[in-house]
Amino acid sequence: MTANATRVLVLNSGSSSLKYQLLDMHDTQSSSGSAAGRLAVGLVERIGEENSRLVHTPLATGGERRETEGAIADHTAALKAVAAELATDGLGLDSPELAAIGHRVVHGGLKFTAPTVIDDAVLAEIERLVPVAPLHNPANITGIKTAQALRPDLPQVAVFDTAFHTTMPEYAARYAIDVETADAHRIRRYGFHGTSHAYVSRKTAELLGKDPAEVNVIVLHLGNGASASAVAGGRCVDTSMGLTPLEGLVMGTRSGDIDPAVTFHLKRVAGMSEDDVDVLLNKKSGLIGLCGDNDMREIRRRIDEGDERARLAFDIYIHRLKKYIGAYSAVLGRVDAVAFTAGVGENAAPVREAAIAGLEEMGMAVDASLNAVRSGEPRLISPEYARVAVAVVPTDEELEIAQQTYALVNA
Numbered sequence: 001m002t003a004n005a006t007r008v009l010v011l012n013s014g015s016s017s018l019k020y021q022l023l024d025m026h027d028t029q030s031s032s033g034s035a036a037g038r039l040a041v042g043l044v045e046r047i048g049e050e051n052s053r054l055v056h057t058p059l060a061t062g063g064e065r066r067e068t069e070g071a072i073a074d075h076t077a078a079l080k081a082v083a084a085e086l087a088t089d090g091l092g093l094d095s096p097e098l099a100a101i102g103h104r105v106v107h108g109g110l111k112f113t114a115p116t117v118i119d120d121a122v123l124a125e126i127e128r129l130v131p132v133a134p135l136h137n138p139a140n141i142t143g144i145k146t147a148q149a150l151r152p153d154l155p156q157v158a159v160f161d162t163a164f165h166t167t168m169p170e171y172a173a174r175y176a177i178d179v180e181t182a183d184a185h186r187i188r189r190y191g192f193h194g195t196s197h198a199y200v201s202r203k204t205a206e207l208l209g210k211d212p213a214e215v216n217v218i219v220l221h222l223g224n225g226a227s228a229s230a231v232a233g234g235r236c237v238d239t240s241m242g243l244t245p246l247e248g249l250v251m252g253t254r255s256g257d258i259d260p261a262v263t264f265h266l267k268r269v270a271g272m273s274e275d276d277v278d279v280l281l282n283k284k285s286g287l288i289g290l291c292g293d294n295d296m297r298e299i300r301r302r303i304d305e306g307d308e309r310a311r312l313a314f315d316i317y318i319h320r321l322k323k324y325i326g327a328y329s330a331v332l333g334r335v336d337a338v339a340f341t342a343g344v345g346e347n348a349a350p351v352r353e354a355a356i357a358g359l360e361e362m363g364m365a366v367d368a369s370l371n372a373v374r375s376g377e378p379r380l381i382s383p384e385y386a387r388v389a390v391a392v393v394p395t396d397e398e399l400e401i402a403q404q405t406y407a408l409v410n411a
């Protein structure tokens, strides 16, 4: 790596999508603000279909957002198209300034507790984890192989969604099922969104002007997927997602916690297949299953019009959230802060208000006027008197992946 190689390309490959950001790590360290160091951002969606779409924004040149439609057959073609867009802006992937490519990898199992430079053995291990992450790891592997083919000389780093949660104590990570069966099939609670939980818990400590080691935080990552975590002194001690991202909070399209017997019932009584149940719980449940909408903006609009189904969906969502805040308060013993993040957490003031309402005895409260402020910056929304700080802390998984990648290749 040359001394002036300060750029990191972050790739987040989904089954039919590829999200990317090119960051200059020198600039992310020397300036603040959400756009700091971001040279280009973009997304390829509907990969493999006739109407694939590439949206590219060259932030470095202040250029206009460019959109192209047309068939992009696979991830290799998608990354090539992205490389061509970047080259148009003078940010080509052949640049000596590119230090590394950082990949979001969803499942790292127990083995990967930190970002890892990818070699054949690492790739094989990510592949071995496909049975516990069938929806995510195959796409991540494709993304890695594609990037390796494009720049075989460059370090490729895997940053795992599960890594931050590997500090969970055994009693929080194990399901209470037969130990031999669990171990034979690697069934345990792994947790996801770890990059976000790590970033947000650290930023929350920063907002409080404290060392992360001194602070206990409940992080509520509320996006279309949603998870909570209990972070004690910078280490995750519990999180709401489990073997897969299905467990825990009510999400956009996932049920979250459910009696597992519901699945037997659906198979035995409703005649549904394994795949039907999988689709029901992952894609047709949560907010969309409850009221037909998974966008919190739309749900709030319907509630304002007096829609009862939307109201009930919202109430179920909040009730689950409150249960996790209570549970993690007990797990942590002392809570210094509750941090809301991701699409819903950062934007939906009524969700924050309702989730904290009635928790005054636990030292938690939300100030209505602070809660109404719209901002992209980390901020407190609790009144001065409250014992527990309630905060909105915008997440930045790409920056976290880039920082971890850059730190590793410079170590």
Ligand code: AMP
Pocket (backbone or CB within 6 Å): 222, 223, 224, 225, 252, 294, 295, 296, 297, 342, 343, 344, 347, 348
């Ligand atoms: P994410 O997965 O973090 O991108 O979050 C996406 C979700 O955030 C959407 O499905 C919406 O429910 C929610 N969301 C985004 N913007 C807003 C907003 N302005 N108000 C309420 N909810 C929002």
